[in-house]
Structure formats: structure tokens, C-alpha cells
Amino acid sequence: MDQIWALEAIYKVFDRRSIFYEEMRSQLNGKCTVHTLFKDFDKTDTTYTIEEKWMFLKFMHSCGLCFPLKANPSDPDTLYTYYVFPEFLTSTKPLLVRSWFRSQRVIVFQKQFEFLPYYPLHTFISKFGTKTTYDCFWRSGILIYTDVEELEGFCIEADFEKHTLTLTLDESIASEWYEAIVSSIIVHGDKQNAEWQLISGKMQNHESPFEDTMPKSTSDLENLPDVAQKVPPPIHRKKKIVISYAKEDIGALKMLEIYFKGYSNEFDYWSDQNQDNKSGWKETIKYEFEHADGYILLISPHYMMVDKKIIHEKEIPTILKRQKEKSVPVINLFVGAFTLTSSHDVSVFNSFNKGEVMPAEESKAQDFINRFMRDEILRKFI
Structure with missing residues (x-):
């Protein structure tokens, strides 16, 4: 590359x-x-x-x-x-990290730099972020457990104004993990080459011959298991309606989109016409259909043709599954005359005004869409 x-x-x-x-x-x-x-x-x-x-x-x-x-x-x-x-993470230290500091007996080291850029710590967080949960890191630090059950671990934190890195370790693991951790933090151009200074606490001297006190290596740090992450809470967003249509009915789609744009503060909508870059369109369609809050199917003879494989083998099965599992609303909007029977998968969906067909005359079509927006979209979808 x-x-x-x-x-x-x-x-x-x-x-x-x-x-x-x-x-x-x-x-x-x-x-x-x-x-x-x-x-x-x-x-x-x-x-x-x-x-x-x-x-x-x-x-x-x-x-x-x-x-x-x-x-x-x-x-x-x-x-x-x-x-x-x-x-881009928050600059606020997470509550879980603050709680760990209060509950553990720790040893604290600090290193002073002539200049401390962001990248050494952010690189460290990116490298080892999978070893902890998302409520254990923030823009200027990360907490990693070497023993989750005992809540034993260490925290690296930067002060970019004072140009210092602070390493806080649980007292019981400090002698084992100190070298591995400081060796993993690389700051290029560190002209001072200063040593890490012990700020508080005391390193334990393990004298028992039965206790494994061999210092850990950077590979031991890298080999800590990845942990199962909590998915971040969803960000508040407008509902999104996905439109399924046949390319022959693009005119009806465009007319519908004109009305949708007038309600952009109320909801979002998507059709494959919204995709500027046509590369990767299959993945994008899959994603949009699997994450929609509602669907509109533009029913017509063109739409119901069996050779429309994307529609009948990909889109409609996904819509059926989503409606069954999530009760996502679906509406058939007839843009061409077609009689649905029980053999058609889409017959299980509600049809606007019992299958009324959008008129060909523009003024009547506008009235048709206006009623559809009022009775279906604004009252039932949003």
C-alpha cells in the first residue's frame, strides 16, 4: 500500500x-x-x-x-x-477509574518530559485498549486490570500541560509489572531521557522462594486477554425510514423524497439514491436495511418482478425478519397498479389506504403523497 x-x-x-x-x-x-x-x-x-x-x-x-x-x-x-x-475521547476521568484509586493501595511513579505530545499515550491506549473496558479510558489515560477478579492493575495518565506521565500500580503487582509497562511507553525525541521517579508508596521485596516474582515482559502485557466490551450507549438520533423500490419507479421515489425533505427535522430517510459512492453498495444496503426504524415499499408491477433479486432475496427477507423480531413498522405504498395475493411475501404488510394507487396526474399525486405523509408517516412512524 x-x-x-x-x-x-x-x-x-x-x-x-x-x-x-x-x-x-x-x-x-x-x-x-x-x-x-x-x-x-x-x-x-x-x-x-x-x-x-x-x-x-x-x-x-x-x-x-x-x-x-x-x-x-x-x-x-x-x-x-x-x-x-x-x-476524541472525553477529557474527564471516568468514575470507575476514580473509584479504583480510592479502593487500592498503590505505588505512583512519574516521568518528566521536555515536551510530551499526545501520540505516545494515544498509541498506548490504542494498543492496549482492548485489554480493558470503555469506561476505563479517557483522552489522557487508561486503567488496565492484570487480574480482573482481584481488581489489580495499573493506570497510565498524562498531564499534557506539565508534560508528565504518571504510572500508578497496585502495590501487589508493582514489582512484577513495572518494567513491562514503562518499556511499552515510547516517546520519540525524549532528549531528557529522564528516569521514572517514585512519587509515593514502596516497592515490595518478595523474599519467599515459593512466590513467583519473575518480572513480566512487554509480551506478557501484550498477551493479556482481550475483554468483552460493553457497546457504547446509543446516541440520540432521529428515526430513519428506508425506502425499497424498483429503478423503473424512480419518478415516484423522487416525488416522495421532495416531501420527506420538508420534514428533515422530524426524521431521516434513506434509499440507495442517497449513496454518493457506489462502491461497497451491497454492504451499505445491508447495513441500512438492518438498522432502519421503518420501511416504505413502493409497490408496482416492476417492483414485484421475480427477477428483482436484490429486492426479493435481500431486502424483503430482511424487512420481514426485522418486523417479526423488532415490530418495525412497514407500509406498502402503491405507485403502480398491482394485485397482491397471499403468495406474495409483502402481502403481510399494511398497504396505504387499502392499496390506493398513486395517480399519474401530478396535482393528484401530490395530494396522494400529502395524505400518505399525514396519515402514515407523521401519525404512525414518527
Whole structure:
């Protein structure tokens, strides 16, 4: 991979003027799905394929810019996987971390730097963030348990104004883990090359020949098990309606979208016409259909043709499953005359005004859509 080309792509979304940067700072608090990140790549002035976007993400991960947050550590990455970007995390130390400090007997070390940039700590958080839960890290620090049951662990915290790193260890693990931890924190250009200073506490001297006091290595730190993560709480958002249609009915879709745009403060909507970048469209369609809050099916003879494989083999089965499992509302909107029978899967969905067909005449079609918006969307969907 051309690293310069990849870096240019990454800097476009990390630019302080970018939509992604603003969203991560003000709304997402440093955590977003792969899908959100990929959509922001689409908002740049360059078109990237889905494969290129995955390469960019892996490159960002390898550079210490981010790391995945998974309920099951062994799960593969998908468009639904959350990624954490330490640069955008909250600056407030989490309550769980503050509680740990109060409950443990600890030893504290500190190192002074001539200048301490953000990247050493953020790289450390990205490398070891999977070893702890998302309520144990923040923009300037991370708490990692070496023994979850005993709540034994250590905390690394930076003060970027004073240019110091502080290492706080549980007293019982300090002699074993100290070297491994400080060896894992690399600050390039550290001209002072100062030593870590003991600020408080006392290192234990284990004299028992039966106790394993061999110091841990950096590989021991890296081999700590990944933990099952809690998925971040959902961010308040508007409901999203997904529209399923046949390309021959694009005119009806466009007319419907005109009305939808007038209610942009009430709800969002999506059809594959909203996708600027056509690469990776199958994954995007799958994601949107699996996460919709409601569906509108534009029923017509074209829509019901059996050779519409995406509609009948992908979209409708997903809608049926979502309605059964989540009671997601679905409405058939007839944009062409067609008689549904019990053999048609979509016959189980409610039809607007008992299957009334959108008139061809524009003024009558506008009245039809206005009634649909009033009686179905605003009263039942929103």
C-alpha cells in the first residue's frame, strides 16, 4: 500500500475542518461505527472503494490512531463494529477509574518530559485498549486490570500541560509489572531521557522462594486477554425510514423524497439514491436495511418482478425478519397498479389506504403523497 496516499486519505477525515472531526468532538465522544467512518470518507473530494476504506482503517489501527470495541473479542470486523479514537475521547476521568484509586493501595511513579505530545499515550491506549473496558479510558489515560477478579492493575495518565506521565500500580503487582509497562511507553525525541521517579508508596521485596516474582515482559502485557466490551450507549438520533423500490419507479421515489425533505427535522430517510459512492453498495444496503426504524415499499408491477433479486432475496427477507423480531413498522405504498395475493411475501404488510394507487396526474399525486405523509408517516412512524 502506498503509505503517502493512505495518509492523505486519513488526514482528510481527521482535518479539523472535516465533518468527521466535528462529529467525533461534539457528538460521538471518540467512538463510532465503521459505517460512520466510511460515510465520512465518502464526504471527501476523492472516491474510494470499500476495499480501500478497510485498508485505511487497518492502517489507522496499526498506527495507533484507533482500536476496535467488541462485545466478543473474536468477532471479525463488520460495518457495525465500534472503533475508539483516543484523540476524541472525553477529557474527564471516568468514575470507575476514580473509584479504583480510592479502593487500592498503590505505588505512583512519574516521568518528566521536555515536551510530551499526545501520540505516545494515544498509541498506548490504542494498543492496549482492548485489554480493558470503555469506561476505563479517557483522552489522557487508561486503567488496565492484570487480574480482573482481584481488581489489580495499573493506570497510565498524562498531564499534557506539565508534560508528565504518571504510572500508578497496585502495590501487589508493582514489582512484577513495572518494567513491562514503562518499556511499552515510547516517546520519540525524549532528549531528557529522564528516569521514572517514585512519587509515593514502596516497592515490595518478595523474599519467599515459593512466590513467583519473575518480572513480566512487554509480551506478557501484550498477551493479556482481550475483554468483552460493553457497546457504547446509543446516541440520540432521529428515526430513519428506508425506502425499497424498483429503478423503473424512480419518478415516484423522487416525488416522495421532495416531501420527506420538508420534514428533515422530524426524521431521516434513506434509499440507495442517497449513496454518493457506489462502491461497497451491497454492504451499505445491508447495513441500512438492518438498522432502519421503518420501511416504505413502493409497490408496482416492476417492483414485484421475480427477477428483482436484490429486492426479493435481500431486502424483503430482511424487512420481514426485522418486523417479526423488532415490530418495525412497514407500509406498502402503491405507485403502480398491482394485485397482491397471499403468495406474495409483502402481502403481510399494511398497504396505504387499502392499496390506493398513486395517480399519474401530478396535482393528484401530490395530494396522494400529502395524505400518505399525514396519515402514515407523521401519525404512525414518527
